[in-house]
C-alpha cells in the first residue's frame with residue numbers, strides 16, 4: 287500500500303509514491319528514486335540537512351554531500367559521479383534507485399557483498415604499449431609511465447604476499463580483448479588498469495573508472511544509447527567493481543593530493559569483457575604542465591604504486607570474510623577519508 291504523508295500527497299502530480307519495505311519509492315522521469323532522508327535513516331547517517339540546493343547527511347565519522355541537480359556525490363569527501371543527478375521529486379531531494387543499489391549500498395556496506403571472494407591474485411594492466419604510445423607530454427609517454435607504475439606496484443604487491451600477473455611487462459602491444467580474457471581466466475583476482483589522461487584543455491587531476499551497470503549511461507560517451515542495455519560479462523561484479531573503485535580512488539586522491547575528478551562509469555573493453563572485479567585509474571593529465579611534471583618523477587609513480595597496494599589491502603579488508611568491518615584509508619588533514627564503516631542497520 288502507498289505510504290501517503292501530507293507532504294507526499296502534494297507530490298502526486300509529478301510523482302507516484304510506493305512504500306517497499308523500509309524504502310519510499312518515488313517515480314521521476316520514468317525511473318525509481320528514493321528520498322535522501324530515507325537514505326539517512328536506513329544507513330544511520332542522521333537527518334538530512336538542506337541549505338538551498340546543498341544537501342548533507344552527517345555523523346561523527348561519515349558524511350554524504352550532494353546538490354540538487356548535480357551528479358556529484360561526496361562520500362566522506364571522496365567524489366563519486368552518480369549515474370543520474372540528485373533530483374528534487376515533489377519537494378524531496380532524492381537519488382535514483384540505481385545509484386542506491388549499485389553505488390551507495392556496496393560502498394557503505396562492502397562486507398555485505400555476497401559475491402565477493404577472498405583476493406589472492408592481482409592482474410596489473412599497464413595501458414597501451416608497442417606502437418600504441420598513448421598520451422604524450424614534453425617529458426615522456428603514457429605507455430612507459432603506466433608500465434613503470436605497474437612494475438613498481440608488482441614488486442610491492444608480491445612483497446605483501448599477493449600473486450601478481452601483468453598483461454604486459456615490456457613495451458609491447460596487447461589487444462584490449464586479450465587483456466580482458468587474461469583477467470577472466472584468473473580466480474580470486476582483481477584487475478587494475480593503469481593509464482594517464484590527455485585533454486585539449488587545462489584539465490587536471492586523477493579519476494577512476496569502473497564498469498557502468500547495465501542500462502545506465504557511460505560517462506565516457508554521449509548517452510544514453512541502446513548499447514547501454516547490452517549485457518556485459520563484467521556486470522556480474524557490479525558491487526565489487528564500485529567497492530574496488532572506491533578503495534583505489536581514495537588512496538590515489540589521499541596520497542597524491544591531486545584534484546579529485548571522481549569515480550566514473552564507463553564500458554571500456556577491459557572493464558566490460560572481464561568477469562573479474564576491475565578498475566581503470568587515470569593518474570593525471572599528460573596534457574597539463576603541472577600534472578605532467580609530477581608524472582615524470584619516479585617519486586610520483588612510486589606513490590601511485592603504493593596507492594595501488596593500499597587500495598588492494600583496504601578492499602580485501604572491507605569485503606573479506608571474517609575480517610574487520612571497518613576500512614579506513616590513509617588520510618592527511620585535508621584529504622578525504624573513505625571507505626566505510628559497516629553498520630548493519632537492520
Ligand SMILES: [Zn+2]
Pocket residue numbers: 413414420421428481482
Ligand atoms: Zn590510456
